[in-house]
Amino acid sequence: MIPTEVQLGYLVAAVCFILALKGLSSPRTARRGNLIGALGAVLACVIVFFERDLDHLVPILGAVVIGAVAGVIGARRVQMTQMPQLVALFNGVGGGAAALVALLELHDLTRLGDSAERFALAATAFTIVVGAVSFSGSLVTFAKLQEIMTTRPVIFRGLPVAFGGSLVAALALSVLVVLDPLVILGVVIGLTGLALGVLLVLPVGGADVPIVISLLNAFTGISVAAGGYVLDNTLLLVGGTLVGASGTFLTKLMATAMGRSLANTLFGALKGGSTLGGGEISNRPVRSGGPQDVAILLAYASRVIVVPGYGLAVAQAQHALRELVDLLGERGIDVDYAIHPVAGRMPGHMNVLLAEAQVPYEQLKEMDDVNGDFKRADVVLVVGANDVVNPAAKSTPCAPIYGMPILRADEAKQIVFMKRSMRPGFAGIENELLYDPKTTLLFGDAKDSMSKLLNAVKAL
Amino acid sequence: MTESVVWLTIFVLSVFVGVEVISKVSTTLHTPLMSGANAIHGIILVGAILVTGTSDSTGATVVGLVAVVLATVNMVGGFVVTDRMLQMFAGRRKPAPPPTGGDA
Numbered sequence: 001m002i003p004t005e006v007q008l009g010y011l012v013a014a015v016c017f018i019l020a021l022k023g024l025s026s027p028r029t030a031r032r033g034n035l036i037g038a039l040g041a042v043l044a045c046v047i048v049f050f051e052r053d054l055d056h057l058v059p060i061l062g063a064v065v066i067g068a069v070a071g072v073i074g075a076r077r078v079q080m081t082q083m084p085q086l087v088a089l090f091n092g093v094g095g096g097a098a099a100l101v102a103l104l105e106l107h108d109l110t111r112l113g114d115s116a117e118r119f120a121l122a123a124t125a126f127t128i129v130v131g132a133v134s135f136s137g138s139l140v141t142f143a144k145l146q147e148i149m150t151t152r153p154v155i156f157r158g159l160p161v162a163f164g165g166s167l168v169a170a171l172a173l174s175v176l177v178v179l180d181p182l183v184i185l186g187v188v189i190g191l192t193g194l195a196l197g198v199l200l201v202l203p204v205g206g207a208d209v210p211i212v213i214s215l216l217n218a219f220t221g222i223s224v225a226a227g228g229y230v231l232d233n234t235l236l237l238v239g240g241t242l243v244g245a246s247g248t249f250l251t252k253l254m255a256t257a258m259g260r261s262l263a264n265t266l267f268g269a270l271k272g273g274s275t276l277g278g279g280e281i282s283n284r285p286v287r288s289g290g291p292q293d294v295a296i297l298l299a300y301a302s303r304v305i306v307v308p309g310y311g312l313a314v315a316q317a318q319h320a321l322r323e324l325v326d327l328l329g330e331r332g333i334d335v336d337y338a339i340h341p342v343a344g345r346m347p348g349h350m351n352v353l354l355a356e357a358q359v360p361y362e363q364l365k366e367m368d369d370v371n372g373d374f375k376r377a378d379v380v381l382v383v384g385a386n387d388v389v390n391p392a393a394k395s396t397p398c399a400p401i402y403g404m405p406i407l408r409a410d411e412a413k414q415i416v417f418m419k420r421s422m423r424p425g426f427a428g429i430e431n432e433l434l435y436d437p438k439t440t441l442l443f444g445d446a447k448d449s450m451s452k453l454l455n456a457v458k459a460l
Numbered sequence: 461m462t463e464s465v466v467w468l469t470i471f472v473l474s475v476f477v478g479v480e481v482i483s484k485v486s487t488t489l490h491t492p493l494m495s496g497a498n499a500i501h502g503i504i505l506v507g508a509i510l511v512t513g514t515s516d517s518t519g520a521t522v523v524g525l526v527a528v529v530l531a532t533v534n535m536v537g538g539f540v541v542t543d544r545m546l547q548m549f550a551g552r553r554k555p556a557p558p559p560t561g562g563d564a
Contacts, residue, residue, distance in 0.1 A: 044506050054514065056512055071534070071537025087495050101531075104511040119464070225474075241471055351549070352545050
């Protein structure tokens, strides 16, 4: 029996997790919320040693130290632009841990023989499958975001069959393990889960990957909750369920922000080649200009809207951009940043990146607030963004981003794109706006172009 | 049977709490919230410690220790990276500093 003090400690930790999620959903309390969650987690990890007599204390503490050092180094060193893939990675290892814990629990249950509780066995199988899906799925999203592999949907002829087959196999094996608990069956279930995770994420296009990270996050939560049932641990049940439920809800919110349904995100590419973007670079003429041309456009404008994108952050040009905006502001030009909900690689990612460059909060306008202003803007400066201003989202039903709400940059009097090349954006489709007669392109590395532009404006 | 119902009750209530507490989150905070929730499921570390501490074969202990390392990476890394993100949000809530640094 678990001592009452320990149970109460777990209750305190569970309350901390609820307060953490609550705090994280408001800007004022977010940081404190996160700290409360961390405190709850630390508390739980200390009192677990009082739950029952545990062996192997030294190796366990050693493993904790190794994991903590690796986690801190990863979290500290990562550049903010690469944060989505780090979150995916952390989520994946959590799922992997849940699957391994369930596997060991299965090992214990097998020794009970026929007296092993059927429902506990089913929950164990469930934890193994879902944890393994989360592990391998997250690794594939990591590879996509890190651009180790293509960011475009990967589909092959037998994919739906392979996916369905693995799903049926996982279910059948789970039934088998309930009837005849064997560790080797658990291992096979785990391998099937790994295959399922890969097959689930492969057909998802780059722009939709954040939604999938959120979904896999919820998966890990659910598998942790099931693991809690198996281990008779209420804290794992509550913590895992909280994450599972809020993660599922958050996934839905994100999908809505991108104008997609979850089913479309996951399986859209399977319906046929039509949802795949063109991807090829056409040779149509575009108008390109130098920093001086753009500087003149900006200096004679009275209203400018900046649309920052992931390319800005990759080039680390956000500080130079802020200088430019400050300079224009001093000249009496009205400048705002238009932040698309999914600018960057995840919802809210751009806010994090600009906050890093100390851009004042008041200048950041959310899409719904700023969209009416584009008509009155003299110049829209699109820096390293592409898909979020692509009119194809409104006009081309076969485009993979069709239906995604976009920033209506096309309504402005002049549009300036600062781009490295004509390469299409993360969604892999071409942007008609680049060929618009109102558009000027300023090619080059965003940071380099930005400092040239800054000097050109100063010289005027 | 009663005990299973208790577990089911905890589960169902947790689902409602989980959805309710984040129902008003703004898009700005989606990324930190996802990251924070991600850190919370690192609590599987508690399970990993329990199964490793009660393991009785070398193989099981090794697998358990791997789970402990993975779970700790998830939990510690998750909380630290979330804090790093939120630190930046906190910085910009102060009134904008006069643009002294920006006129080099």
